[in-house]
Amino acid sequence: MRATIREVAREAGVSPSTVSRALSMPEMVNPTTRERVLRAAQRLGYAPNRAARGLITGRTGNIGLIVPDLANPFFPSVVKGVQARAREADYAVFLADTDEDPTAEVGLIRVLGKQVDGLILCSPRAREEEIRDLCESTTLVMVNRRFGSVPSVVFDNVDGMRQAVAHLQALGHRRVAWVGGPRTSWSSRDRLRGLRAATAAAGMELVVAGHFPPHFEGGVAAADLIIASGVTSVIAYNDLMALGLLGRLRDRGVQVPEDMSVIGIDDIQMSTMSAPALTTVSLSKAQAGRAAVDLLISLLEQPEGVRNARRELPTQLLVRASTGVAQTN
């Protein structure tokens, strides 16, 4: 059995109230008493029961984290960041994986929402009106999606796309294809927006190949369309899809980067291991996780005081071996 506050009180010869104060508002008690209480607590290995504390304070000390698919290496990185930062701030993290199912997502938000002080939604799939509802009953922070005034952490996709296009242009490419992610993905739309702007500014032609599942297989599925479209370069919604492209292009005998330049987004670990290694727009995923936690905590501590509840993290093109000089035909 764990020690209770009453036992500590008896051990220290004071009342439970004093113990409570000595631990959570130390300046309110006489230094001598405080010392005695702390010693007693130490001796008994006392740690306050979080459920009991939460019952009266209304705060649980937990935050929830909802991701669409842990199997996509993008998310574990974010989770690691969230996790580490939360631990520093003495919060515990509830994790839920929705398996890319928007309905499950909404359900999970509802049930998890009651057990936590706040929620972090990673690349949420839910519809806008649902999010609007939800964010009234729960404090939430979105990662990788921006919507209304809901607090969010996103990457500077526009600049990322600009860098990618500039790189391709410098290599002499005139036509670039876009392999999109899920139709409902905000970041996919945002990236396409950035891409449109960048290609227009560069005077390049953009071919949009449509929407694909954000997996390796999605990239595989898109590859043949890309080949048929006659472009010399392609940018995929994420690295996993870009690797799928790479795989299928190899099978089809299309040389990368000689015949086709391929760029991904995310910079997952795997992208350094492929042959050729993948040129990619790198996102600092763990940092996004940490930023989301920081934002959430500041929101919790001063519900109305946070002026600008948005963070935009920089992106950085990493040139590896999957991009090269355009074929001159």
Added chain:
Amino acid sequence: MRATIREVAREAGVSPSTVSRALSMPEMVNPTTRERVLRAAQRLGYAPNRAARGLITGRTGNIGLIVPDLANPFFPSVVKGVQARAREADYAVFLADTDEDPTAEVGLIRVLGKQVDGLILCSPRAREEEIRDLCESTTLVMVNRRFGSVPSVVFDNVDGMRQAVAHLQALGHRRVAWVGGPRTSWSSRDRLRGLRAATAAAGMELVVAGHFPPHFEGGVAAADLIIASGVTSVIAYNDLMALGLLGRLRDRGVQVPEDMSVIGIDDIQMSTMSAPALTTVSLSKAQAGRAAVDLLISLLEQPEGVRNARRELPTQLLVRASTGVAQTN
């Protein structure tokens, strides 16, 4: 504000006790009353406050999951399994990542242990005596490690190694190297044990290359030793390391599988994407996660009743392109 049991009681014209019973022990209340209560609860969107319930029942409805490194794709798969199964059983999952640090692991177990009904330790790094201590104060289930009578879920490494060795033998290999994982890893030792048995039975020579970090880089680091050792085949502690081997072997101009056959363990997604695709001993990771949750829950429900608190999951060699007929020189 969320509805409390009192409001539901008032709405239904009964006492809080009745509401409580109608929800958690339905057979104890009159069907008519029960119906009225359920309706009222429905109308008010009532859900019991888990902290309050936990305070009195002593159970939180949470389980903790501790993994050494989410960046290793093995673990997200396990986490997904744990997650899914826990949700079915109406448990929420606390996740913690220790970054491969045994000290952090012990600390996390202690703090997380107070907030959950039970813990699942994935490939624990902690020392045996510490685990012994810990498992007295917390119910825990270990995955990928077996120790004393501590409940555990492991893979049948011995049979996996047997399959791998039989495969290599059939391809004409006589000498095989082992690239081990961390020194403290139980599963690394267990796999080596299986490998020793299998090679001895097959009359093959085994070269042990020592211990390496369980990452891509660990495999890279081991590659040159392997080349120098003059073997024709190598088995790595996990797929990530096998992929590292593949990468470095390619850089060194060693052809796989012509000059060297490479086998990994885990069957992570990435292993199908490499060139050549990796032959590997496949482990059903999500199933391990589910099994761990089942085991933990049965342990919680009948603390002493569980006779055999061990599960051993089968393994299956998947032959892909990284293994081939031995070089006859």
Added chain:
DNA sequence: CGTCAGTCTGAAACCGTTTGCAGTTACATG
């Protein structure tokens, strides 16, 4: 020496549930 402000401390109420116990009711039985 009486008064007052200021500093600490303790008693008690409360947070939202569950649960042992006792009370109420209905019904069957003798």
Added chain:
DNA sequence: CATGTAACTGCAAACGGTTTCAGACTGACG
């Protein structure tokens, strides 16, 4: 009709903390 029994239901006491409020003590000051 009295009584025993079974089936429900409500009261009140927990669970382990926090927080309000008032009281006790201290020292300073008039």
